[in-house]
Amino acid sequence: MRHIISILLENEAGALSRVAGLFSARGFNIESLTVAPTEDPSLSRMTLVTSGSEDVIEQIMKQLNKLIDTVKLVDLSEGPHIERELMLIKVRAEKGTRDEMKRLADIFRAHIVDVTDASYIVEMTGDGDKLDAFIGIVGPDHIIEVVRSGPLAIARGSRGLTV
C-alpha cells in the first residue's frame, strides 16, 4: 500500500543522504522524496512516498525515527490529509492547437506562465491523479518536457507536525 510520510529533520549537511541511504541499504521502496527548510531554518521537512506491506512500513518508520537527525515523523496516510504536487509542463502550442491547449489549462485550473509562438509552459498543482490526467489528455505528441515536484502533504485539522 502507498504511504506518505512526513519527516522533520535537523537541517544538517548530509541529512538527506542519510534518509536516501537508509532506503537503499535496507531495500525499501522510495517513490518520491521532497525536502526544503521550514519556517524554522534549523529544520527541514521531508515528504516521502513509499509503498510496502504493513510490516515493511513499520520498519521504515522505526528506521527513519532511529536516524539521529530525525526530530519527528508521521505517517499521513493514517488520517485525513491534503496532498499536492506541482507540475511544470511545456507543451506544443502551434497554430491549430493553441486554443485547445489554453482551454485545457483553464479546465484544469492551471496557469500558463510562459508563452512562445510554438509553446506554452503550464503550471499546475493538484494530487498526482490530476496531473496524470492532464498529461494523458495532452498526449505524448504535444508534450515537450515535464517536471514534477513529487507530492507534498499535510494533515487536516488544527494539529501540526512541530517540535
Add this chain to the structure above:
Amino acid sequence: MQYQYFARFRYSPLIIHFPGFFAAIPGHAEVPVVELTGAEIVVQALKDEGVEYVFGYPGGAVLHIYDAIFREDAIKHILVRHEQGATHAADGYARATGRPGVVLVTSGPGATNAVTGIATAHMDSIPLVVLTGQVPTPVIGSDAFQEVDTVGITRPCVKHNFLVKRREELAETIRKAFYIATTGRPGPVVVDIPKDVTDPNVKIPYEHVKKVTMRSYNPVEKGHPGQVRKAVELMLAAERPMIYTGGGVVLGDASDELTELVRLSGFPVTNTLMGLGAYPASDRQFLGMLGMHGTYEANMAMHECDVLIAIGARFDDRVTGKVAHFCPNAKIVHVDIDPSSISKNVKVDVPIVGPVKRVMHDMVNVLREQKSAINKEALGRWWERIEGWRRVDCLRYDRNSERIKPQFAVETLYKVTRDQDFYLTSDVGQHQMFAAQFYKFEKPRRWINSGGLGTMGFGLPSAMGVQLAHPEATVACVSGEASILMCIQELATCKQYHLPIKVVLLNNGYMGMVRQWQEFFYGGRYSHSYLDSLPDFVGLAQSFGHVGMRIEKPADLEGAMREAFGMKDRLVFMDVVVDPSENVYPMIEAGKGHHEMYLPPQLSTESELA
C-alpha cells in the same frame, strides 16, 4: 561571548594561575576560559571525557592532533600497526569495560582501513568514537591527496557521523559523539576533522561542554509499565517458558537483573553468542548457547516453548534459523532498547521498548507483587523434558583421539584459567564456536568476539584493548591459523606495550568453518579453504620478540598451557595443532528450523533420540 578571558594555554597539566583576576569581573563565575587550537581542543575534549587510551596511527591530516598529543601525557596513545587493529583494540577495550573506545586515524586509507572495525562495532552495538583526519576544508571534493568521503563511506556502518567544518563546532561535536555513542543502543560514531580545523596557529576559547541535549535524540529510560505487566501475565500463564537473552544484557550491564529474574521464575535460560556470560554458564538453569551451533537442549526448548521472553536480543538469522519454523507455538515478549529491533525479523506479541536493566528490574518487582504464582507443576514437567534433551550430550566428542581435538583444547584452556581473572577474545570460525560452546563464562564482558559482522582478524587486536583496560587480568585470544594472519602485525604493538596476551591458536590447517560447509554442502570440494603455505608460527612469534610454542599431543597440552599462562609478563603464542577433520556440532543448516539439527556423527539420529 561577552566575557572572554584568554589565558595562555599551558601544556599538561592545564592550570590557569589567576583565579582572582577572573573573580574580579562582575557577573562572571570563576571558570576561566582557555584559548586552544583545534588540535588542542581535540585532546582536551578527550581528557574531559575521561579518555584513558587512544588507539591510533598518524598521518598527514592528523599531524596537528598528534603534535598536541605529544605535549599531553594524560592520554595514552597506543600505536597500532594497521588502522583495523586500532578500531578492534578500541572495541575490545569498550566491550571489556563498558566505556567508549577511542580511535584516531588519518584521512583516506587511514579511514578506509578503519571501516572494517567500525562496521564490526556497529553490528555488535559497541560504543566507539572514531576521529578521522580529513583534507583541509578548502580542498574537500577536489580529489586531494589521501582524500576520501569518510562521512559517506562510514554512513551505513555508524550510529552517527559528523564532518566538523568549523573549529568552533569541534568541542560540542566531540561531546555529542560521546553522548550518542554511549547512550541508548550504543554504537560507533565517526568525527571527521579537516586538517585546517586543527590549525596550530589559530586559537579559540574552549570550555568543556558538560551536558548535551538534542531534540532529535532522546533514548528511552524505562519500559511501558502496562507492557511489563502483560509480559509478567504471560510468564505466569506459561507452561513451557524460555528466556532467550543477547548482547543487550551485557551492554546494558543487566546481568544481575537477569540472574534475579531467572532464579525467581525458575525458567530455563539460553544466551546468544553475544550474550554469553550474562548468566553464569555453570548454573543448572542455563541451557547453553542457542542457534546455528547452539546446544540441542537450548534449540529444542526454543522450538517447544509456549512463552518466549527475549531480552536484549535481535532475532539474528544465525539464532532463528528459518523464521517460519521459529518458536512455532510461542507467545513472544521482546525487550529491547531499540524499537527497530522489535518485530523486525519475528513478529512479537508483547513488545517492550526500554533499557533491559530497568525493564527486568520492573519485571522482577511486578512478579513479586503478583498474587498468582508461576505454574510450578507445569514447569517441573517442562524441566523433565529439557533434562531429557540435555542427556543427549550434544557436545560429546572423541576424548580418546590421538590428535588434539579443538574441543579438548578449549576445555583444557578452561581448566587452566577458570580460577583466574580471565578474559577471552576470539577470531571468527570454528574455534570461535568451540570456545563459545566449551568455555564456561560466569560473568559478563569476559567473552569478546565479533558476532554480527564475523570479522576475521578481530581477536588479537581486541585482546590488546582488553589487556590495556585490565592490566592485571589474564587475557587470551583463541584464534585459527587463517584468522590470526589477518591482523598478525599487531604482535608488534603487543611487544611495544608489553601486553602479555596468550594466543591459543587452534591450528587445523584449514579455514575450518569454510571447510566444514564445503564438506556438508559442496560435496567435499575444498575450494581454496586449505592453507598449504602456513608460516612457522613459533618462529613468527619469536621474530616479533615473543615466546612461541607448538603443541601436537593431547598429553602435552595442559602442561604447555600451564607453562604459558605462568609467563605473566610475556606474550606466549601457542600453536596448538588440532584434528583438521573436526566439525562444529550441533549444527542447524541455514534456512532450517531449530528442531532440524545435525548432531555429532557418533550420536544417533534425531528421530531415534525422540
